[in-house]
Each structure stands twice: as C-alpha cells, then as structure tokens.
Amino acid sequence: MSIVKISIGSRSPPSPPPNGPRHRRVARFGCVSDPLVVVTGVHKHFGDLHVLNDINLTVDRGEVVVVIGPSGSGKSTLCRAINRLETIDAGTISIDGVPLPEEGRALARLRADVGMVFQSFNLFAHETILDNVTLGPIKVRQQSRAAAEQKARDLLERVGVADQADKYPANLSGGQQQRVAIARSLAMDPKVMLFDEPTSALDPEMITEVLDVMVGLAEDGMTMIVVTHEMGFARKAAGRVVFMADGQLVEEGTPDQFFTRPTTTRAREFLGKILTH
Numbered sequence: 001m002s003i004v005k006i007s008i009g010s011r012s013p014p015s016p017p018p019n020g021p022r023h024r025r026v027a028r029f030g031c032v033s034d035p036l037v038v039v040t041g042v043h044k045h046f047g048d049l050h051v052l053n054d055i056n057l058t059v060d061r062g063e064v065v066v067v068i069g070p071s072g073s074g075k076s077t078l079c080r081a082i083n084r085l086e087t088i089d090a091g092t093i094s095i096d097g098v099p100l101p102e103e104g105r106a107l108a109r110l111r112a113d114v115g116m117v118f119q120s121f122n123l124f125a126h127e128t129i130l131d132n133v134t135l136g137p138i139k140v141r142q143q144s145r146a147a148a149e150q151k152a153r154d155l156l157e158r159v160g161v162a163d164q165a166d167k168y169p170a171n172l173s174g175g176q177q178q179r180v181a182i183a184r185s186l187a188m189d190p191k192v193m194l195f196d197e198p199t200s201a202l203d204p205e206m207i208t209e210v211l212d213v214m215v216g217l218a219e220d221g222m223t224m225i226v227v228t229h230e231m232g233f234a235r236k237a238a239g240r241v242v243f244m245a246d247g248q249l250v251e252e253g254t255p256d257q258f259f260t261r262p263t264t265t266r267a268r269e270f271l272g273k274i275l276t277h
C-alpha cells in the first residue's frame with residue numbers, strides 16, 4: 001500500500017513549493033494517490049550478477065520513501081537507474097507519467113527533473129559555492145545570471161550556508177558541502193530528489209545538520225527517495241520504508257512497522273546487525 005504524505009507544516013518556504021500545485025486523483029477504494037515515480041518490473045544485470053530483480057515501486061507526489069538494506073543489495077543501482085545514469089535490461093521507469101527515454105535531449109530534460117545527492121558531494125572544486133549552484137540553471141535551464149543568483153542565494157539561505165557563497169568547496173566542512181550539493185540539486189527545480197547515503201561520509205557532528213535540511217524539504221512537500229540507515233530520519237520524515245536485499249524489494253511498511261515489527265527473517269537479521277553496531 002502506498003501512503004501519501006500531505007504536508008501541512010507551519011514552515012513557509014522562501015520559494016514556491018517544490019512540486020508546484022498538487023493535482024491529485026482519487027484512486028479506487030477512496031485512497032488518494034498521485035504517482036510521480038513508477039518503477040515496473042525492472043531488471044538489471046552486471047554480468048552474471050542479477051543486481052535488480054523485478055523491482056516494482058511507486059512513489060507518490062509528496063511522498064518520502066526510505067530505502068534500506070545491506071551493502072551490495074542494489075540500492076545505488078536502483079537510484080542510478082531512476083536517474084538514468086544506469087540503463088536497465090527490462091521493465092519501465094516513468095517520471096510524472098513519462099517513460100524515461102533511452103538517450104538524447106528528452107533524456108537530459110527528464111534527468112533534470114530528478115535531483116540526486118550522493119555520498120560524495122561532487123561539487124566543482126574550482127567554482128565558488130554560488131557558481132556551483134547557478135551553473136546548472138544558467139547552462140541547462142537557460143536562466144539569466146541575475147535570476148539564477150537570486151535563486152541560488154535563497155537556496156543557500158534555506159540550507160543554512162548563505163554566508164559561504166563566495167568561498168570554494170575546500171573551505172567548507174563536509175556537512176556544509178553536502179548542504180550546498182542539496183541546494184545545487186534544488187536549483188534545477190526537480191520533481192523528485194534522490195539521496196544515496198547522503199550522510200555516510202560525514203563526521204557524526206555534521207550528520208544532523210544535513211538530516212535537518214532533508215526533514216525540512218520533506219515537510220515542504222518534496223517527493224524524496226532516500227537511501228539511508230538513519231532511523232531517526234526515517235521515523236521523522238518517511239511515510240514508508242522499503243527493505244532491499246539481493247536485488248529485490250523484500251518488505252515495506254511504515255517506519256514504525258518496519259523498525260519494530262519487521263515480518264521477514266532477512267529484515268529482522270539486518271536490523272539486528274545495524275541496531276547492535
């Protein structure tokens with residue numbers, strides 16, 4: 001079952017809500033659903049390794065889904081497939097009703113609809129923080145420099161690093177760099193944000209500042225797919241947790257269900273391990 005998170009938070013976002021006006025349809029059984037990312041029957045092999053094995057996942061507009069699972073289970077490959085950084089062998093992936101094209105300009109446009117934040121921040125080392133955030137909108141979205149800079153400053157403010165705008169990435173802490181990476185993705189007005197273990201390369205004291213920004217995004221209604229083992233984030237922000245093992249989605253539930261009453265042996269074993277470390 002998919003759970004729709006409707007944001008009624010007290011925050012007022014500095015820029016328009018990331019997903020624009022909500023167009024929801026009422027599905028059968030009276031459940032409100034508005035699929036934004038639809039992954040159907042997806043398979044992917046690396047040689048003999050069946051790294052995605054019949055993945056089916058629907059993420060509704062405004063929904064936050066946490067993907068959790070052992071190392072090597074295919075979580076990053078799934079994110080990369082959704083962003084078309086990786087091709088798939090079978091199945092379909094559509095974003096907002098449009099199947100991902102194989103290549104070309106249509107792909108570039110659709111890819112820009114999907115923001116991605118990786119474990120390593122991947123900022124451009126020789127550009128200032130401000131330029132890191134304005135480059136995409138100017139080059140890909142053809143925005144004027146003035147408009148792109150205004151928006152970049154708003155976004156840097158939103159992630160709490162406005163005072164770092166003229167510095168270079170190396171002058172910032174890891175947590176600050178990751179928040180800039182989030183601002184850079186948001187500057188492209190993505191319909192959905194993918195986060196692949198965004199805090200796993202950070203020192204513990206910096207994890208919270210990045211997670212706080214992500215919780216704020218979730219509260220503002222951003223559609224998010226987040227690979228993370230941070231249970232605090234999942235409980236605070238996610239409507240649903242999906243557990244992945246050996247290339248398959250093995251189990252899903254609300255954070256409370258999953259963390260306190262996992263139903264499969266594999267999920268129980270996995271949780272046993274991460275809880276005792």
Ligand SMILES: Nc1ncnc2c1ncn2[C@@H]1O[C@H](COP(=O)(O)OP(=O)(O)O)[C@@H](O)[C@H]1O
Nearest residue numbers: 046049051069070071072073074075076077078
């Ligand atoms: N480009 C690649 N070529 C070959 N094998 C790969 C490649 N990328 C990932 N794999 C393998 O696919 C499996 C799933 O990897 P990945 O999606 O990164 O898992 P996770 O993110 O859950 O740790 C792993 O066994 C990994 O070694």
Ligand SMILES: [Mg+2]
Nearest residue numbers: 075076077197
């Ligand atoms: Mg990974």
